[in-house]
Amino acid sequence: MLQFINVSKRYPGGADALKNVNFELEKGEMAFLTGHSGAGKSTLLKLIAILERSTQGQVMLDNQNIGRLSKRLVPYARRKIGMIFQDHRLLHDRTVFDNVALPLIIAGLDRHEIQRRVRAALDKVNLLGKEKRYPITLSGGEQQRIGIARAVVNRPPMILADEPTGNLDPALSEEIMQLFEQFNQVGVTVLVATHDIALIERMNYRTLVLSQGEIVSNHG
Numbered sequence: 140m141l142q143f144i145n146v147s148k149r150y151p152g153g154a155d156a157l158k159n160v161n162f163e164l165e166k167g168e169m170a171f172l173t174g175h176s177g178a179g180k181s182t183l184l185k186l187i188a189i190l191e192r193s194t195q196g197q198v199m200l201d202n203q204n205i206g207r208l209s210k211r212l213v214p215y216a217r218r219k220i221g222m223i224f225q226d227h228r229l230l231h232d233r234t235v236f237d238n239v240a241l242p243l244i245i246a247g248l249d250r251h252e253i254q255r256r257v258r259a260a261l262d263k264v265n266l267l268g269k270e271k272r273y274p275i276t277l278s279g280g281e282q283q284r285i286g287i288a289r290a291v292v293n294r295p296p297m298i299l300a301d302e303p304t305g306n307l308d309p310a311l312s313e314e315i316m317q318l319f320e321q322f323n324q325v326g327v328t329v330l331v332a333t334h335d336i337a338l339i340e341r342m343n344y345r346t347l348v349l350s351q352g353e354i355v356s357n358h359g
């Protein structure tokens with residue numbers, strides 16, 4: 140499903156954030172991405188989400204070189220990806236329902252379909268009944284689950300998570316990881332970037348290790 144072929148990324152005026160990165164993720168696979176602070180984890184995820192473009196090499200998603208897509212086609216390619224951030228990036232002046240509905244409103248779905256899909260997504264993350272609340276009135280773990288519902292409401296074939304458990308205690312981290320496993324079990328490809336080595340060791344998935352922009356280990 141996803142293939143990095145000799146991918147390098149240099150930010151303007153900066154050093155190389157990624158150097159000659161090669162790896163593949165199969166459709167339906169779940170994997171971790173780890174490495175020291177500044178190793179290039181976020182950069183790698185941003186290339187997949189087309190939030191940044193590679194300087195060299197090819198980022199292939201379903202056999203399409205997404206690093207070279209025209210701007211017009213980027214929103215369509217992005218619909219294949221659900222992205223989850225450590226700070227969840229919720230809109231605090233909108234309800235839980237409205238936060239999760241946002242990608243569907245942008246995609247132009249009708250009101251009934253939006254209602255149906257938002258409820259289905261909230262059900263998956265155990266937040267049904269909290270649609271009318273504001274994110275700030277919910278716990279950290281619940282806020283992260285709103286972010287996950289928003290990421291999956293479009294039913295993307297791939298989920299990318301950037302430090303999704305960074306602000307959570309071990310029990311809540313476990314809960315979030317179990318949610319990712321549930322999506323993976325129904326065929327969603329999942330890539331989770333994390334510093335949390337203990338979490339990676341408890342779970343048995345392939346792990347890509349980045350060090351100074353290079354993949355130094357890739358097995359599970």
Ligand SMILES: Nc1ncnc2c1ncn2[C@@H]1O[C@H](COP(=O)(O)OP(=O)(O)OP(=O)(O)O)[C@@H](O)[C@H]1O
Pocket residue numbers: 150151153155156174175176177178179180181182183
């Ligand atoms: N927009 C940017 N402009 C210039 N340099 C950047 C930019 N974003 C990241 N970098 C640099 O690229 C390198 C990789 O950063 P990146 O954020 O991908 O690492 P990371 O592994 O996700 O780090 P962390 O775990 O601290 O989030 C770092 O040296 C960083 O300073």
